């Protein structure tokens with residue numbers, strides 16, 4: 093039945109387990125060093141020609157002689173073969189080309205064959221001569237040459253270090269990201285898990301084994317290596333695994349399937365190996381793999397693009413599972429909400445051969461879960477957790493936890509001393525329907541259309557006998573829906589009767605029927621209604637044997653197709669002519685639902701108009717008001733609690749809600765969601 097799965101919308105999934113930092117910072121750092129090195133090199137280079145820092149130019153020996161003979165040289169310093177000189181007048185020494193810079197200092201070198209006449213010439217021209225030993229470089233030269241060199245060397249070392257660090261990171265990628273929690277750190281126990289008695293009983297055996305692996309060994313009993321926990325998101329799978337570790341006081345390794353995946357091929361496989369090695373070292377221990385479907389999907393199903401890497405990882409996981417003895421003391425627990433897409437190889441004996449199903453909590457268990465999470469919250473005395481449990485059909489444990497958190501935040505915003513029922517109501521609307529969408533402006537006409545659409549749902553729900561009571565009707569856009577008619581089942585249903593399904597479909601048609609009746613038009617707002625009702629009608633015919641023609645047969649079969657997977661092309665278990673008849677039956681059911689809806693709103697046209705007007709004006713009307721009008725009392729409604737429009741203030745307590753979009757449809761043909769509302 094559970095076809096609509098709430099696709100993991102929970103904020104509890106540890107998204108940020110990926111701990112890799114962006115490499116940006118490091119590269120920026122290198123970039124900075126490159127600039128400095130370039131500048132230094134430039135300085136070093138330019139200082140030879142004196143360009144940047146004005147050092148003397150090196151000139152030809154012949155130019156030097158010319159200058160002496162012209163009587164322009166004041167003084168020379170001879171150091172080995174190098175001659176530095178000073179001119180009497182600034183002169184353009186490189187008379188060549190376009191370099192017309194004038195200098196009063198220069199350097200030159202003695203030719204290798206020497207110049208015997210140089211000394212005479214210098215004397216003849218009255219040049220002061222100073223000779224220095226060859227090795228005596230002055231400090232300035234050392235500074236000019238040495239400093240940049242030293243800097244360059246330092247930079248080189250820096251670079252080298254960075255490279256090495258990066259190299260180490262590369263190496264680290266292959267290591268498991270599994271987080272290790274030591275035995276004493278896990279203090280979750282089965283007491284923290286409400287309900288799920290069956291699962292707990294089964295896991296008790298694992299706890300016993302982990303506490304004392306040797307005892308099992310001596311008896312020759314084999315403990316399963318792998319346990320697969322299957323269930324919708326937020327139902328406590330992770331919590332259970334943690335509780336097993338806590339009960340047995342063993343180390344707990346946790347990793348999410350997607351953590352194995354990295355951009356480098358082969359890394360995933362290495363991570364798997366690494367994690368198993370670590371776990372074996374610490375045995376007895378538990379490995380918990382969340383979202384195993386992300387690596388465990390059927391091999392060969394899916395479009396190219398890197399699934400080789402995934403397959404490698406999966407193969408490695410299979411190899412590891414096979415590679416250790418059952419009694420080695422490592423228990424692998426995995427969680428998924430899509431067991432149908434897992435590779436069959438994972439489920440073979442000796443691997444994940446035990447499945448533990450984790451269900452959405454029943455009303456009773458919802459109350460227990462609320463009790464657990466209410467422990468650390470300050471709730472006002474008048475809060476009845478049982479009542480909250482009743483009004484939250486389809487909520488998972490995570491949703492309930494979230495509900496209490498939100499309520500506490502809301503209470504804090506109003507600076508209350510304790511969480512009050514109105515905070516809970518507001519939080520529930522938020523959790524169920526998403527945030528109010530601000531900034532949407534409907535035209536007057538659109539608002540009227542929407543109001544009639546919702547009123548249509550509500551009137552049909554109020555008029556027909558086998559429907560859930562209306563909680564409230566609203567045209568405030570929230571989450572995906574533009575408007576919602578919320579119903580609350582009096583008691584959670586485990587079985588749905590045919591008459592209930594038929595009335596429910598009429599309620600769903602109510603929106604469209606009202607559009608047609610009042611405006612002689614149809615809006616896209618009915619899209620979701622129509623999708624759901626069609627799905628329901630098909631289920632009635634195919635699975636529940638609830639149509640007139642096929643009243644006691646389930647055609648079932650695998651209608652869900654796996655994209656490009658093995659089941660492509662769906663096996664149809666009936667002939668084409670039967671398929672045609674099935675379609676006719678579905679159409680018939682839809683038509684009947686529409687006709688009944690139209691009849692109901694025609695009959696209560698006065699209430700429809702009044703409700704629509706009220707919705708245009710106040711945007712939200714409570715179910716009580718609608719019922720009073722339906723009972724013939726069209727006078728002004730006296731609400732004891734004073735109002736029914738804002739959510740910030742008191743709504744009547746105990747309204748359980750079911751939102752319109754598929755979000756909460758945890759139970760397939762869920763309880764009384766009589767929605768309407770528009771998809772974007």
Ligand SMILES: Nc1ncnc2c1ncn2[C@@H]1O[C@H](COP(=O)(O)OP(=O)(O)OP(=O)(O)O)[C@@H](O)[C@H]1O
Pocket residue numbers: 100102104105284285286287288324325326327328329330331332382427429461464488489490491493
């Ligand atoms: N049966 C329960 N009893 C008490 N708390 C629960 C229960 N189920 C869920 N919760 C609460 O919801 C939170 C989320 O549950 P958990 O992470 O175990 O769900 P999950 O099934 O592993 O979900 P997912 O598939 O998204 O990983 C838990 O930390 C716990 O506080």
Ligand SMILES: [Zn+2]
Pocket residue numbers: 545549603604617618621767768769770
């Ligand atoms: Zn609708």
